Amino acid sequence: MTDAALTPSQTAGPYLEIGLIGGPISSRLVDESDPRAIRLSGALLDGAREPVPDGLIEIWQANAAGRYAHPADAREELPVEEGFTGFGRSATDAAGRFALVTVKPGRVPWADGRLQAPHLLVGVFARGLLKRVATRMYFPDEETANAEDPVLLGLAPEERATLIAREDGGLLRFDIVLQGPGQTTFFAV
Amino acid sequence: MQPETAIGRVADAALTEVDPPLDYPDYVGTRLRAPKSPLVLVPSSLSELTGPVFGDGPLGETDADLTRQHPGEPLGERIVVSGRVLGSDGKPLPRQLVEIWQANAAGRYRHAVDTHAAPLDPNFTGWGRCLTDDDGSYRFTTVLPGAYPWGNHPNAWRPKHIHFSLFGRAFTERLITQMYFPGDPLFPFDPIFNSIRDESARRRLVSTFDLELTRPDWALGFRFDIVLGGREATPLEEPHDD
Numbered sequence: 001m002t003d004a005a006l007t008p009s010q011t012a013g014p015y016l017e018i019g020l021i022g023g024p025i026s027s028r029l030v031d032e033s034d035p036r037a038i039r040l041s042g043a044l045l046d047g048a049r050e051p052v053p054d055g056l057i058e059i060w061q062a063n064a065a066g067r068y069a070h071p072a073d074a075r076e077e078l079p080v081e082e083g084f085t086g087f088g089r090s091a092t093d094a095a096g097r098f099a100l101v102t103v104k105p106g107r108v109p110w111a112d113g114r115l116q117a118p119h120l121l122v123g124v125f126a127r128g129l130l131k132r133v134a135t136r137m138y139f140p141d142e143e144t145a146n147a148e149d150p151v152l153l154g155l156a157p158e159e160r161a162t163l164i165a166r167e168d169g170g171l172l173r174f175d176i177v178l179q180g181p182g183q184t185t186f187f188a189v
Numbered sequence: 190m191q192p193e194t195a196i197g198r199v200a201d202a203a204l205t206e207v208d209p210p211l212d213y214p215d216y217v218g219t220r221l222r223a224p225k226s227p228l229v230l231v232p233s234s235l236s237e238l239t240g241p242v243f244g245d246g247p248l249g250e251t252d253a254d255l256t257r258q259h260p261g262e263p264l265g266e267r268i269v270v271s272g273r274v275l276g277s278d279g280k281p282l283p284r285q286l287v288e289i290w291q292a293n294a295a296g297r298y299r300h301a302v303d304t305h306a307a308p309l310d311p312n313f314t315g316w317g318r319c320l321t322d323d324d325g326s327y328r329f330t331t332v333l334p335g336a337y338p339w340g341n342h343p344n345a346w347r348p349k350h351i352h353f354s355l356f357g358r359a360f361t362e363r364l365i366t367q368m369y370f371p372g373d374p375l376f377p378f379d380p381i382f383n384s385i386r387d388e389s390a391r392r393r394l395v396s397t398f399d400l401e402l403t404r405p406d407w408a409l410g411f412r413f414d415i416v417l418g419g420r421e422a423t424p425l426e427e428p429h430d431d
Contacts, residue, residue: 016365072235
């Protein structure tokens with residue numbers, strides 16, 4: 001297993017913006033003028049359905065061709081896009097809202113070689129979360145790919161429903177519910 | 190379905206060998222925010238085994254020196270905080286982005302939400318970032334943060350701490366944590382620190398005073414090494430109940 005003892009997690013607390021916003025990591029993975037740009041927005045909600053105003057949403061994804069900007073993705077036949085890191089973050093505002101601009105990723109293989117549907121990995125930090133919680137976001141216009149996605153296939157319908165964003169007047173809307181009825185499905189990663 | 194690609198469920202309470210549980214009511218902020226449903230356990234794919242790479246991210250000259258980001262020097266006890274970022278195999282992780290934030294020497298954050306009746310310091314914002322070098326080392330110059338009260342319970346005070354954000358080599362290794370200072374009398378009373386069940390794991394968040402890092406006539410040195418690895422490790426048979 002592990003040789004060195006891992007460093008434990010602690011909450012990011014209510015002041016995470018001081019350290020995590022305004023640096024080199026942006027909420028715009030591509031320019032809004034990019035014809036492929038998708039505007040992604042949602043609200044982070046607690047167990048009373050109240051907005052979480054001090055949270056941070058992070059996304060990690062492949063590029064439009066389905067390649068990760070990381071040395072472990074050695075599929076040379078797929079293009080790397082100069083300047084596309086695949087990573088972005090947005091703090092939540094007083095209404096719990098976050099907003100990101102990105103592109104829809106291509107399909108990438110799962111652990112057994114089957115193709116996954118286009119998806120983002122999503123990490124959530126906030127005061128009151130002693131460690132990151134992680135989920136996945138899928139796309140509403142990918143019904144065929146979603147129907148054969150190996151992760152979605154392993155979930156109950158009500159769990160699956162929490163992971164699929166919805167089209168909302170030119171925005172892609174993805175609310176994240178931390179607790180209670182309709183809780184977003186979270187993953188152990 | 191083959192076992193290695195099975196999708197399972199795991200109670201978060203069984204994943205507390207290193208990390209705190211999500212559900213920890215002594216820390217009041219968890220009560221309406223901690224997810225209660227079991228977590229979905231999926232085998233890692235390329236999605237989880239990759240993560241952001243910041244090897245040449247643009248950083249400014251004073252980003253790692255929190256005492257030089259304003260025209261004047263901040264008040265407080267100047268300190269150097271340094272250490273190594275390592276993988277779970279013990280190997281150094283070079284070119285890692287390290288982000289920190291903290292209260293000023295009086296225990297006040299430069300943030301609209303912080304209303305603690307302690308002074309702001311016009312010469313201190315409280316953020317820093319740097320990249321680790323070839324042997325995984327990072328180094329910040331800052332001031333010793335103050336302890337501060339919070340509303341969690343009567344007479345609740347947070348031990349002095351600096352927030353750290355790290356990425357590792359994969360999405361699974363992402364970590365946000367807090368570094369503490371040796372001998373803090375507030376440790377026994379802090380539910381955030383004590384949310385980590387294992388005492389040796391808690392101790393790993395306490396920096397050590399280091400005379401070699403200490404700069405004569407200038408600043409005390411504190412060492413804080415960080416080990417990053419995937420959290421999906423084998424769940425314990427039963428949650429601890431201590």
